[in-house]
Amino acid sequence: MADYAKIIEELEGIAVEDNPALVKQKSRDFYWYSPILKEELDNVVGDLVVSPTTEEEVIRTLKVAFAHGVPVTPRGGGTGNYGQAMPLSGGIVLNLINMNKVKEILPGRVICEPGIIISELDRQTKEHSGQELRFHPSTKQTASIAGFIAGGSGGVGSITWGGLRDLGNILRLRVVTMEAEPRVLELSAWDLQKVSHAYGTNGIITEVEMPLAPAYDWVDVIVGYDDFMDAVKFADTLAHKNGILLKEVAPIAAPIPFDYFTRHKPWLKEGQSVVVLMVAPHSMEAFLALADKMKGDVRFRSDTVESMKGIPHAYELAWNHTTLRALKLDTNITYLQVQYPGPDHVEKVRVMTELFPDEVICHLEFIKFDGHIQCAGLPLVRYTTKERLEEIIRIHEENGCPIFNPHRYTLEEGGMKQTDQVQLAFKKETDPKGLLNPGKMIAWENPDFDFSAGKNYLFPGLEVLS
Ligand code: FAD
Structure with a gap:
């Protein structure tokens, strides 16, 4: 068991919450949409919620967590459907919702912090210059922009613009690594695929640059x-x-x-x-x-x-x-x-x-x-x-209609039933101890897992909880 009293001490100056009821609340998302996930994840709970307001505070938190070997699960609005933001190994829930400033609005693009609620982002870009995000999830009123990038796929507007994984639909991300001395990386173009829809398993997004389209009164x-x-x-x-x-x-x-x-x-x-x-x-x-x-x-x-x-x-x-x-x-x-x-x-x-x-x-x-x-x-x-x-x-x-299974909490089983080698390689580089959102990338936890055997993956940490 990690020494959380010491961790809280070392995080002095950063907002920390250890009230069990509040920590439990921030350890949940919309996993209960699935009766299967409801059963599997109901007991999942973190130990501490840390709510940084700057990139510097994110770096400090990751440094402390790394030193103590404590898992960190990032969280935005907590509207994901597959337990994406749920801390399967406990540890720190990194609540990024207070990093919510718009930094710059330019013709065709906006630069902002990760935790801004999407409807607020759209409100500010519309008011500034009649622009809006190309597309947003239907949870626009409650979801954060980085949560959408790390956990979502597409949404309202995808009829014209496609999805998040399409080249050009995200412009740039700043990402902090989980190491003894966390680094700040800038990703653009193909490199964005390393962290987009990776459930925050290989870096914390601290700045987002997104393309904009003309706003209409739809x-x-x-x-x-x-x-x-x-x-x-x-x-x-x-x-x-x-x-x-x-x-x-x-x-x-x-x-x-x-x-x-x-x-x-x-x-x-x-x-x-x-x-x-x-x-x-x-x-x-x-x-x-x-x-x-x-x-x-x-x-x-x-x-x-x-x-x-x-x-x-x-x-x-x-x-x-x-x-x-x-x-x-x-x-x-x-x-x-x-x-x-x-x-x-x-x-x-x-x-x-x-x-x-x-x-x-x-x-x-x-x-x-x-x-x-x-x-x-x-x-x-x-x-x-x-x-x-x-x-x-x-x-x-x-019948030729593939299913992206919303009743699974791992990246692979919910997606293409195969490992994303780019995301795995990036995780090896950015999270050598495997502390970021454990249990979500099978290839990291169990490289020999056989996807063709027809068995579901069970994260060992969950057996302990049940
Ligand atoms: P969270 O749920 O908090 O997190 C999502 C994932 O991102 C987690 O793995 C978390 O660890 C990670 N994460 C969060 N912040 C960061 C960060 N700063 N750095 C790294 N990782 C981070 N999804 C769609 O794609 N399209 C839809 O139209 C859509 N409609 C929905 C409707 C309903 C009613 C519900 C319940 C869900 C819907 N979703 C949809 C899923 C979800 O709402 C979206 O993906 C949403 O954008 C997630 O944002 P969030 O801030 O709530 O993220």
């Missing part, structure tokens, strides 16, 4: 269809229209909208599927012309309702907010993350939807992927057992 629109596949075809046709500027295109199957989008209920029709959209104001006329041609039933427009008071943004109906809205009313719901590789993505959606009537309810997000319009899915699943969930995953994969 119009929220909901279009209804009696048949879900008509909604998907409309979304696909619209997403391919080069001249219509969109920020969000999400077909969502009945009964999700009417049953779970409670604040929008007055505008929705029972039994209808919908497409949730964000459209640039100057594209509305063209958009409406297409919706009319494709017999879409325009149920809701934020530019024509009397007041938006109490009505959530369209993006808070989409991405993992769809799941959240369902979970609030039905705790037996969980979800999957599905790819429907093109060019026959619409047909793949049809096949998968017909295979699981009522059990897997479709929710798609249209995105630009390597220059091509594609769709990814965050379908809701009426959960029965672990075994059935595994079976549903297997059937998707047998």
Whole structure:
């Protein structure tokens, strides 16, 4: 057991919290979306929360932690879904939310600290010069920019701009290493892949430079269809229209909208599927012309309702907010993350939807992927057992629809089921003792782990807790 009294002493001048209830609160994220992770991670808790306000304080904290051999798990808003910010080996939770200043806003770019909440960042860039982030997670109101980079993938705006791993969608990061004498590294271009979506396992991000796009007063629109596949075809046709500027295109199957989008209920029709959209104001006329041609039933427009008071943004109906809205009313719901590789993505959606009537309810997000319009899915699943969930995953994969498993806490099992050698090599360089966010990179913990054996990885630290 580390000497935390001594550690607190050595961190004098930096905000430290050891009240067990508060430490527990900062040791959680949205892992409970998954009944499997809920069971596995429920007992995870850190020993200390350290909340630096400057890069210098981050460096001091890492130096002390390294000297004591104490794990450090970085945390932003704590909105990750797979226990990403949960300290599987205890130790220090490094709460970066107080490093929240915007440093400079320039044409097409912003430089800021890691912990700024994304909606606040967008507010400041919009007010400064009519600019906004190219895309953001649907948790914009609560997530931090560095948490998005280290834990997220894409979101609202990805229909035009692609995802975080696309070259050019992050410009530069400053990263502090976990060594006896922590170094500060500047990463750009290909090097960004070392830390983007690495769950903070190989460095602490202390400064972020992101590209910006022109900001618009996006119009929220909901279009209804009696048949879900008509909604998907409309979304696909619209997403391919080069001249219509969109920020969000999400077909969502009945009964999700009417049953779970409670604040929008007055505008929705029972039994209808919908497409949730964000459209640039100057594209509305063209958009409406297409919706009319494709017999879409325009149920809701934020530019024509009397007041938006109490009505959530369209993006808070989409991405993992769809799941959240369902979970609030039905705790037996969980979800999957599905790819429907093109060019026959619409047909793949049809096949998968017909295979699981009522059990897997479709929710798609249209995105630009390597220059091509594609769709990814965050379908809701009426959960029965672990075994059935595994079976549903297997059937998707047998039908050419890979699953990015949201019921796993490791980078590999949640992603491509293989080690990212670039991230692993960087970890060897930046975190020689393996103290940053332990348990999340299998290749570090168990280099011989056989991904083809069909067994889940269990971080030994978790066995101790259970
Ligand atoms: P946290 O959860 O605090 O951390 C995420 C990861 O980043 C952790 O591994 C943490 O250790 C690491 N980290 C945090 N700060 C740093 C740092 N400074 N340096 C190094 N590592 C760091 N994700 C999407 O990509 N798109 C979506 O649209 C989306 N929608 C969501 C909707 C809901 C309702 C929920 C619950 C989640 C959603 N997510 C989505 C997941 C999550 O909200 C986002 O990825 C979010 O951006 C994470 O930011 P955060 O500040 O909450 O990060």
